[in-house]
Amino acid sequence: MKKGCSCAVDIPADTAYIGYSVEKIVNFLQTNIKLTEELIFEIKVILNELIINAVVHGNKKDKSKKVHIKAGICNNSEVYIIVEDEGEGIAAKIEDCNLKKGEQEELEVFCLNESGRGLAITSALCDCIKRNKKGNKVIILKKTN
Numbered sequence: 001m002k003k004g005c006s007c008a009v010d011i012p013a014d015t016a017y018i019g020y021s022v023e024k025i026v027n028f029l030q031t032n033i034k035l036t037e038e039l040i041f042e043i044k045v046i047l048n049e050l051i052i053n054a055v056v057h058g059n060k061k062d063k064s065k066k067v068h069i070k071a072g073i074c075n076n077s078e079v080y081i082i083v084e085d086e087g088e089g090i091a092a093k094i095e096d097c098n099l100k101k102g103e104q105e106e107l108e109v110f111c112l113n114e115s116g117r118g119l120a121i122t123s124a125l126c127d128c129i130k131r132n133k134k135g136n137k138v139i140i141l142k143k144t145n
Contacts, residue, residue: 006072013059049118050083058085089135
């Protein structure tokens with residue numbers, strides 16, 4: 001296992017490139033860290049959801065814009081994935097409200113619609129998820145052991 005190594009992929013905001021980028025990142029990770037089939041599946045789902053969000057919602061399928069994807073391995077056998085688009089970002093919504101944690105989670109479940117499920121799915125599959133203030137960059141952390 002190689003700690004501290006990373007792989008970066010930049011793709012146009014075109015859904016045709018999603019499969020390529022997911023496979024490239026997963027192949028890199030498999031080469032550098034031991035992953036179970038379950039972890040591979042979860043990482044593929046996370047990557048797909050984040051990249052689709054960046055292409056469709058962030059860059060609005062504008063092929064002149066890029067999606068920047070970076071993945072790597074940090075200490076304690078953790079995988080990180082960063083996906084950033086060149087769009088205007090999305091304003092933080094629910095997490096900025098003054099709600100108790102249980103109320104926030106309940107509201108998120110009821111507010112899910114066609115364009116909100118990707119981040120909910122990703123959140124359920126990773127150990128930590130953060131996004132920048134602008135809302136065009138998502139960083140996730142996934143433990144592998």
